[in-house]
Amino acid sequence: IFEYDLKKIIALSTLSQLGMMMFSISLGLYELAFFHLLTHALFKALLFLCAGVLIHGAGNTQDIRSFGGLSLNFPLVTVCMNLANLSLCGVPFLAGFYSKDLIVELACQYSWGIFILLMMFICLSLTVLYSVRVTYLSFVGPYGGGTSISVCESDYSLVGPVVILSFTSLVSGPILSWLNFPAPVLIFLPAFLKWGALFF
Numbered sequence: 001i002f003e004y005d006l007k008k009i010i011a012l013s014t015l016s017q018l019g020m021m022m023f024s025i026s027l028g029l030y031e032l033a034f035f036h037l038l039t040h041a042l043f044k045a046l047l048f049l050c051a052g053v054l055i056h057g058a059g060n061t062q063d064i065r066s067f068g069g070l071s072l073n074f075p076l077v078t079v080c081m082n083l084a085n086l087s088l089c090g091v092p093f094l095a096g097f098y099s100k101d102l103i104v105e106l107a108c109q110y111s112w113g114i115f116i117l118l119m120m121f122i123c124l125s126l127t128v129l130y131s132v133r134v135t136y137l138s139f140v141g142p143y144g145g146g147t148s149i150s151v152c153e154s155d156y157s158l159v160g161p162v163v164i165l166s167f168t169s170l171v172s173g174p175i176l177s178w179l180n181f182p183a184p185v186l187i188f189l190p191a192f193l194k195w196g197a198l199f200f
Helices: 006-026 030-057 076-090 095-107 114-140 152-153 156-180
Strands: none
Touching: 006 030, 006 095, 006 114, 030 076, 030 095, 030 152, 030 156, 076 114, 095 114, 095 156, 114 152
C-alpha cells in the first residue's frame, strides 16, 4: 500500500492473489484455486504489459509519483490497465469476478468462523485499496513532473498485445468457468454475506 514503484506494486499484488489461491486450497477447493490461477495469469500479464508501456512512455521511470495525469497521453493503455485493475478487484462480469467471487462465496457457505471470514474480507478490501491508489496516482492525480511520450500508443508492437490481452481479460472468466465447471454451483448465503464480497 505504501510502495511507489509500479512494477513492485504489481508484483506484490501477485503475492496477494497467490494468498487467495492458498486460501482456496486450504478450504479444499483445488479446482477453484487452479481456475483463479488461470484467470489471474491473463489479467496480471495485461497489468505488466500496461506497466511496461507506461514506464517506456514516461521516460523509463517506475515511480508512480512522477506519473500523474497520464490518461490524457495514454488513453488506450489507461482503459486497458483499468480493465485489468477492475478484474483484479473482482468487479462483476470481468475475469477475476468468476474465480474470486466463487472462492469467497464458498468460503462463506462453509462457515469457517467469523475471524477467517473477516480476514478474507479485509484482504479483499486491501486489494481494492492498492488498485485504486495505483490508478489515481498514475492516471487521475496531479501531474508529477516526469517526462511523457505519447508516441508509445502509435507503436502497434507495444499496444497490439495489450489490446489482445484486454479482450481475453473480458471473455476468459465465463469461458474458463464453462470449461472447468460443467454444472453450475449452487450457493445458499444470507443476504449480508452475499453482498459482502461486492461491498468490500
